[in-house]
Amino acid sequence: MMFARSLRPFAECWPVAVICCALSLTAGSIGSAQDEISSIGHALKATVLDVTTYPAAILHYDSTMRDWKSSQPLLQHGFVEQNPRFTLSGLSNDRPVSYGAGKNQILRDAVSVLAVTAAHNFATRLIEDAMKARYPEHRKMVAVVGWIERIGLSSYLSYHVSAAHYRQWKRNERLAAQLGIR
16 A cells, blocks of 8 residues: 655645646736636636546546555455555554545545646646637647646556556455465
8 A cells, every 4th residue: 555655745735836826827818807707617617527637536546445455354364554644553564544444545545636636627727728818829739738738647647646556456466365365
């Protein structure tokens, strides 16, 4: 079990910073308060409907739950938890938290990842709308660059938050099979 420590501070402060930057970038190009509300509403709707908002959170939840479930038989046979976020003491190589507490932690982590991708996509949409307003002759190019950027971040983040858990899940299953634990 592990959640990338490098992502944790990023997930906590990055969305606010991006939204502030996006709003400051778009403020100069929006003519009135009505246009600003319309732009924010459009960006919010586009974020909710954007398929790149969800994969990282879904893959993180799935991979971490597989890792957590496959760890349970090993933990019940005396193995210790390596991830300090899933131990009673908060230290590595200690007794694990309960299965339910682990599931709750995994859900919180997945929601945190969803918050990062949603904030990113929201900010990207605000910037994209401002760029389209400023350069109406390049609307298609701005849209394509926006899609490339959102797909790129979604792909990177999906891999970053799930790959290690999928590998650990397979290692846990192999070890349990070797030891005859089920």
